[in-house]
Amino acid sequence: MTWFSSLLTLISVGWASAALGYEVFGADWTHLSSPREVRFVVCTEGKGIPVGASATIRAAADLWSTNAIRIRFDPDRCLAEYPRVDNINTIRFAAINPGPQTDGHDNAYAYRRNDLRRMQECDIVFNIARHWHAGNGSPEPKQHDLLSVALHEFGHCLGLEHSAITNAVMSAALPAGRTRRALQADDIAGRRKLYGQ
Template identity: 35%
Template sequence: MTMKGVHQLKRYLEKFGYLSYNGDAIHANNDEFDDLLESAVKTYQLNYGLNVSGSLDSRTVKQMMKPRCGVADIKDGKTRMRSGKKNHQQVPLYSFFDGNPKWSKTDLAWKVISTLEVVDSQAFRAILARVFAKWAAVTHFTFAEADDSRNPEIMIGFYRLNHGDSTNFDGPGGILAHTYAPTAGVSHYDADEKWSTSDPKSDEFDLESVVLHEIGHALGLQHSDVPGAVMQSAIGPGVMQRELQPDDIQGIHTLYNISN
């Protein structure tokens, strides 16, 4: 079956790890809704708690239209979201990157390294300090802003479009940020978004909420199935999610074997 715009759907699902045509450019770029694409849509629907039909119903399209984190849900065919669990009906939980990468050291330094000043630099650093304090409060980590005498473990900054890593930004909307698994220590934010460092307006993204999510990735958490969890992949404009939820805390405790 051929449908207009299907090639854009294929690109979306490929970007987030659901679909691969293994270099077959013809099928990857045409508008044919084939069996492989239907299977990818079903996996996406399963991961996001949608009706698993393989068709593009309104709820599926609405979910795909949400601005989101650029970290793929599935990497190298592996996921610990709902579709990667043996019992798809089990309680949805946090997930980790493949291989459970994590930090062996507990004293981590961070630093803003990009030269783009998208928001006030003092306000950005204050947000980062608050976010790291929230993760420190539920873990064994200590965090400090690196000075000139220390190399940071976590490097943070705003970038635009193709900025030299494997994941391009896409301008306003779409991908808000991306962060690599431990121990890469790289956390990037899209400079073309309309960011808020205070209470966001209806057309602004709350920077503190997004940073809280991305630092979860920097510590080793992947995306969560749980509605309301900080580690959910999507967040809308005007929305604040500034407090870690039980699923986020349970996830980081499990990864680092921290007792409650």
């Protein structure tokens, strides 16, 4: 093996390992008939919800959608009880107390319900106590970027866990004032592992 082929091997191994930081949950939506559509309802009533929240959440969903899996929305409405087991995927702003259900995260969380490998429901909650940024510009230092956080939570709803790659959308932490608004190679590799695209 020449030094050049050795260098190419090292580079290719480095690229391959750079895209393997994702982990899968063990349940997904592949049991749905094709084209697979996962539908959500957004509740935007209440104090402290940023203007444009619904549009920002929908924009985050569009970034995950492909021909193999699509995230769609029913008209915005708020359900009387929450959370509840009803096979309706809901998104809302509410108080979050860190605990086992939230895995210690208190900005937002995705509550997933599955039957073996078949995802049945995913509800997303954004902490109403946070200062949310729902615009196109940069968030202020103490604001949390709704598009970035929604993008991350939709990844959980599709069946991904946290990634070991620090710039990936599915990386576990995103400090206030920062954004992560585009899927990275690791996120796309995780989606491809689950849905083929």
